[in-house]
Amino acid sequence: MAEPNYESLGRYHAALEIFQGLSSRRQECLNELSVILTRSISSPTDMVVLTLDSRRTEVLVQELVGIDGEMMQVVDVINHHAEECGKPKVKVIDPMF
Numbered sequence: 001m002a003e004p005n006y007e008s009l010g011r012y013h014a015a016l017e018i019f020q021g022l023s024s025r026r027q028e029c030l031n032e033l034s035v036i037l038t039r040s041i042s043s044p045t046d047m048v049v050l051t052l053d054s055r056r057t058e059v060l061v062q063e064l065v066g067i068d069g070e071m072m073q074v075v076d077v078i079n080h081h082a083e084e085c086g087k088p089k090v091k092v093i094d095p096m097f
Helices: 006-039 055-084
Strands: none
Touching: 006 055
16 A cells, blocks of 8 residues: 655645635625625615615625635635545536526
């Protein structure tokens, strides 16, 4: 049996830790954005407009875009090292709308 590639294994786990942190922050941003958007849903028949916190929405969207970019870079690192040390890869799925 071949000895594991310890360097790749270490890099895999380091990148996985970064990925999990980014994933957690991404989820927090998405949750906050969801709350803001839900609170802003108005009904035209009620003759009421609920305001949108556009500044906070913009900040969250910009942060999400940055996080997504970082996550994709980290996924590339994880998946590269996953092949070398026999660990599972991160799957990237594009949801269909």
